[in-house]
Amino acid sequence: xxxxxxxxxxxxxxxxxxxxxxxxxxGFVLIFKASGVFNFAQGAMVLxxxxxxxxxxxxxxxxxxxxxxAIILGIGFAAVIMAITAWLIxxxxxxxxxxxxxxxxxxxxxxxTFILEGAAQMIxxxxxxxxxxxxxxxxFLFEDLFPGGILLNKLDVWGGFIAGILVAGLAIxxxxxxxxxALRAVADDHLAAQSVGIPISWIWFVVWLAAGLVALVAATVxxxxxxxxxxxxxxxxxxxxxLIIGGLTSIPGAIVGGFIVGAGEKIAEVxxxxxxxxxIEYWFAYVLALVVLLxxxxxxxxxxxxxxx
Amino acid sequence: MRxxxxxxxxxxxxxxxxxxxxxxxxRDVSFDIRKxxxxxxxxxxxxxxxxxxxxxxxxxxxxxxxxxxxxxxxxQMQPFEASRGGIARTxxxxxxxxxxxxxxxxxxxxxxxxxxxxxxxxxxxxxxxAEEIEHRHRVEEIIDFLEIxxxxxxxxxxxxxxxxxxxxxxxxxxxxxxxxxxxxxxAGMNLEEKEDMSRFIIDVNNHYGTTIALxxxxxxVVMDLSHRVAxxxxxxxxxxxxxxxxxxxxxxxxxxxxxxx
Amino acid sequence: xxxxxxxxxxxxxAEDMAIxxxxxxxxxxxxxxxIAFVGVPLLATFHIWPFNSEYLLWAILLPFLILALAAIGxxxxxxxxxxxxxxxxxxxxxxxxxxxxLGTGVHIPLAWFGFAISIPPLPVLxxxxxxxxxxxxxxxxxxxxxxxxxGLYLAVATLAAQFFFDWVFLRVPWFTNYAPSGSVxxxxxxxxxxxxxxxxxxxxxxxxxxxxFAVLAKNLVRGNLGRQWxxxxxxxxxxxxxxxxxxxAKLTAFAVSSxxxxxAGALWAFVYLGSxxxxxxxxxxxxxxxxxxxxxxxxxxxxSFVGAAFILILPIMLNLIPTQLGVPLSxxxxxxxxxxxFGSLICYLLIKEPHGFARLIxxxxxxxxLWPFPY
Numbered sequence: 001x002x003x004x005x006x007x008x009x010x011x012x013x014x015x016x017x018x019x020x021x022x023x024x025x026x027g028f029v030l031i032f033k034a035s036g037v038f039n040f041a042q043g044a045m046v047l048x049x050x051x052x053x054x055x056x057x058x059x060x061x062x063x064x065x066x067x068x069x070a071i072i073l074g075i076g077f078a079a080v081i082m083a084i085t086a087w088l089i090x091x092x093x094x095x096x097x098x099x100x101x102x103x104x105x106x107x108x109x110x111x112x113t114f115i116l117e118g119a120a121q122m123i124x125x126x127x128x129x130x131x132x133x134x135x136x137x138x139x140f141l142f143e144d145l146f147p148g149g150i151l152l153n154k155l156d157v158w159g160g161f162i163a164g165i166l167v168a169g170l171a172i173x174x175x176x177x178x179x180x181x182a183l184r185a186v187a188d189d190h191l192a193a194q195s196v197g198i199p200i201s202w203i204w205f206v207v208w209l210a211a212g213l214v215a216l217v218a219a220t221v222x223x224x225x226x227x228x229x230x231x232x233x234x235x236x237x238x239x240x241x242x243l244i245i246g247g248l249t250s251i252p253g254a255i256v257g258g259f260i261v262g263a264g265e266k267i268a269e270v271x272x273x274x275x276x277x278x279x280i281e282y283w284f285a286y287v288l289a290l291v292v293l294l295x296x297x298x299x300x301x302x303x304x305x306x307x308x309x
Numbered sequence: 310m311r312x313x314x315x316x317x318x319x320x321x322x323x324x325x326x327x328x329x330x331x332x333x334x335x336r337d338v339s340f341d342i343r344k345x346x347x348x349x350x351x352x353x354x355x356x357x358x359x360x361x362x363x364x365x366x367x368x369x370x371x372x373x374x375x376x377x378x379x380x381x382x383x384x385q386m387q388p389f390e391a392s393r394g395g396i397a398r399t400x401x402x403x404x405x406x407x408x409x410x411x412x413x414x415x416x417x418x419x420x421x422x423x424x425x426x427x428x429x430x431x432x433x434x435x436x437x438x439a440e441e442i443e444h445r446h447r448v449e450e451i452i453d454f455l456e457i458x459x460x461x462x463x464x465x466x467x468x469x470x471x472x473x474x475x476x477x478x479x480x481x482x483x484x485x486x487x488x489x490x491x492x493x494x495x496a497g498m499n500l501e502e503k504e505d506m507s508r509f510i511i512d513v514n515n516h517y518g519t520t521i522a523l524x525x526x527x528x529x530v531v532m533d534l535s536h537r538v539a540x541x542x543x544x545x546x547x548x549x550x551x552x553x554x555x556x557x558x559x560x561x562x563x564x565x566x567x568x569x570x
Numbered sequence: 571x572x573x574x575x576x577x578x579x580x581x582x583x584a585e586d587m588a589i590x591x592x593x594x595x596x597x598x599x600x601x602x603x604x605i606a607f608v609g610v611p612l613l614a615t616f617h618i619w620p621f622n623s624e625y626l627l628w629a630i631l632l633p634f635l636i637l638a639l640a641a642i643g644x645x646x647x648x649x650x651x652x653x654x655x656x657x658x659x660x661x662x663x664x665x666x667x668x669x670x671x672l673g674t675g676v677h678i679p680l681a682w683f684g685f686a687i688s689i690p691p692l693p694v695l696x697x698x699x700x701x702x703x704x705x706x707x708x709x710x711x712x713x714x715x716x717x718x719x720x721g722l723y724l725a726v727a728t729l730a731a732q733f734f735f736d737w738v739f740l741r742v743p744w745f746t747n748y749a750p751s752g753s754v755x756x757x758x759x760x761x762x763x764x765x766x767x768x769x770x771x772x773x774x775x776x777x778x779x780x781x782x783f784a785v786l787a788k789n790l791v792r793g794n795l796g797r798q799w800x801x802x803x804x805x806x807x808x809x810x811x812x813x814x815x816x817x818x819a820k821l822t823a824f825a826v827s828s829x830x831x832x833x834a835g836a837l838w839a840f841v842y843l844g845s846x847x848x849x850x851x852x853x854x855x856x857x858x859x860x861x862x863x864x865x866x867x868x869x870x871x872x873x874s875f876v877g878a879a880f881i882l883i884l885p886i887m888l889n890l891i892p893t894q895l896g897v898p899l900s901x902x903x904x905x906x907x908x909x910x911x912f913g914s915l916i917c918y919l920l921i922k923e924p925h926g927f928a929r930l931i932x933x934x935x936x937x938x939x940l941w942p943f944p945y
């Protein structure tokens with residue numbers, strides 16, 4: 001029999017890992033909001049950022065720099081890499097494809113995914129690299145209420161904390177800054193935005209850069225948890241169902257969607273897995289998204305679109 | 310233009326209202342279209358003309374009111390039901406199938422007339438081939454009629470605007486409709502192209518006896534072509550009658566204030 | 571000067587509607603089929619270069635034929651009907667495992683009702699075709715969301731199919747006849763009493779399959795149904811207003827596409843792999859097929875062949891050429907290079923020529939018709 005304590009532990013663990021999905025999903029939402037591009041490459045960007053960070057960090061530490069200097073320089077280096085990537089993508093792929101239909105843009109980001117995955121591993125190596133930026137031990141809560149208490153990973157708390165800061169930052173960026181306003185204008189109608197003098201390629205560069213930096217942040221948390229390795233891209237893919245559930249254009253949707261997926265799949269795994277076979281986590285998010293698509297295609301927080309001819 | 314002899318009503322619009330959120334696109338609009346006539350719907354920009362066409366062929370569902378087509382009244386239907394009932398349509402911004410040739414676009418208009426199922430089509434033999442050839446004959450007649458023989462195999466995306474409009478008319482004609490809705494068939498055309506298109510519209514009306522509902526901004530064209538004109542302004546019908554009656558109507562003159570005619 | 575259509579007049583619409591209306595194309599196709607059906611088996615039988623080892627047949631031609639077949643299936647859905655799919659691998663798996671179950675006998679114990687459904691093992695050909703049928707049914711089921719959602723959302727729906735079926739075939743032991751390793755072996759390949767064992771026989775079998783399916787698919791896409799698919803792809807609203815029912819058009823595209831992909835999956839498992847695990851049909855396979863279609867040409871049956879050939883040959887070339895030049899690359903580097911080249915090529919083609927190599931070929935042909943004049 002499964003007790004309340006175990007249920008709470010699974011739930012909290014799930015919610016916390018959901019935050020990790022949200023971190024990647026945020027990158028998707030950013031790009032989708034500003035350019036209507038459904039960016040399949042977000043996972044590859046997490047891998048690239050993670051590899052750039054962990055490899056430069058290893059190198060800097062080996063040179064004998066103090067850890068905190070190495071971390072700052074490493075993060076700076078990875079950020080520069082993401083900026084270059086954003087510029088290249090805007091310049092050579094998304095820029096030339098302006099005005100193309102959504103399907104073409106989507107397929108082009110699959111192409112970008114492969115370029116990034118190939119290039120990142122070729123330059124930085126293709127093993128699993130451990131990253132230690134956050135504490136890995138755990139707290140045990142309510143030990144007097146439940147036998148053994150409820151396990152809570154410090155890393156997960158860090159992840160949640162960082163996601164909160166990111167969301168607040170993005171909200172301010174979108175609502176309060178000039179670039180943010182320009183960005184929303186571009187998202188509405190890029191031709192109209194262009195005609196009132198908004199430099200569209202600059203805006204798209206900023207968007208892809210922001211998505212790249214969000215990927216970097218996700219990479220620090222994920223890399224600490226799992227090590228930086230290729231399989232991160234598959235986990236990042238789960239941000240897609242998270243988005244569908246939350247609604248493609250909604251930042252709160254990405255967060256809530258992450259919670260639902262994270263908690264749902266852990267609970268399903270623990271409580272259903274014993275009946276229908278383990279490994280439900282592998283598909284749970286996608287099938288849940290499929291159900292949401294059938295019931296409420298625009299997602300929980302998405303806006304309905306009126307079609308015109 | 311001589312009005313058709315019959316007064317039989319093909320389509321009756323009664324008290325139709327349509328709103329998108331707070332925006333009222335149509336307010337209690339009623340009019341009819343008689344069999345065999347060319348009926349123009351005019352009005353300033355944003356008057357609700359295109360919305361009216363969208364309601365007629367089932368793309369928008371009106372909030373109030375009913376539409377009677379060929380004696381059958383209904384409030385809501387799906388677009389493909391409208392097309393099955395015999396309503397064809399061209400669009401303000403050409404809505405052709407860009408990846409297909411002019412011929413295939415017009416052939417696609419024959420979809421409803423083609424009966425052979427998936428398995429026959431897969432074999433493309435016997436009845437399926439005969440059907441394909443039979444419909445190709447009909448389509449070639451339309452191609453001849455519209456004088457677009459030379460471009461039949463050209464992907465429509467490569468055609469100039471005027472020819473695209475003609476292919477689109479061809480696609481609508483391929484459906485052999487009872488009612489043909491034309492949404493600004495002459496927008497963006499030069500004088501010569503307009504004359505060609507006017508000729509086609511009159512020929513379609515005379516030749517096939519097709520009833521036509523037409524939205525157009527060029528008043529000279531409207532007055533020459535149509536038997537009766539309905540005028541919309543801000544979603545409300547402000548006038549209805551023969552071109553001459555409408556021309557004299559004070560409400561219409563006010564609505565078009567600043568525009569010649 | 572050889573490629574001229576002057577003097578070839580078409581006097582009936584039937585002639586004008588032929589697959590290859592130009593005589594030179596028909597001759598070229600005849601020669602190609604002659605080589606494929608007669609030349610290759612003869613050369614291989616007598617071990618004449620380049621068939622002095624079985625490598626070319628086994629490692630290139632056989633996978634080429636089967637994956638080209640699957641690519642035709644993907645192209646019908648993605649290229650012709652404009653519905654994105656990232657789950658083709660799953661539909662190959664459904665074809666493969668259904669064919670396997672039907673070929674080895676189906677036994678479904680219904681303990682609750684006190685009886686069991688038993689189907690004796692079927693011969694190979696019906697197994698493969700019914701495998702395709704099962705894939706078609708699954709395709710229709712996962713295509714239903716496409717009626718309410720568009721493009722990108724469908725990518726996630728098809729991903730759901732991919733991951734769900736990956737899991738089903740890995741975790742539900744019924745599908746693998748309770749094989750402890752999870753790996754299963756194909757039944758004996760026996761067609762109407764003819765055993766198919768040697769590489770040449772396998773090659774011919776797949777060649778027959780793909781020839782038949784390519785012709786049937788070509789017939790479909792140039793007929794009424796094909797026009798409906800393309801109409802939905804190019805402008806779904808206008809398509810609906812001329813009387814095309816999205817339900818019918820989309821679901822037939824899903825069904826036909828999944829059927830072909832399912833048959834290809836069964837052939838891949840039975841004829842090429844012989845014994846296999848679910849990994850053979852992972853999302854990597856789905857993406858590989860999608861790449862074949864984009865590179866070969868969206869909306870082109872011939873493009874499916876070109877794309878399949880390219881995707882199979884490129885890694886071999888990457889291996890071969892640097893070795894010949896004296897700078898052999900490590901396997902890892904080759905994989906990464908492959909990734910970069912495929913990715914760049916996809917972006918390049920989507921920007922410059924969305925209809926892929928197939929369109930480049932037809933542009934070449936048009937130029938050839940006018941040669942030596944530029945226009």
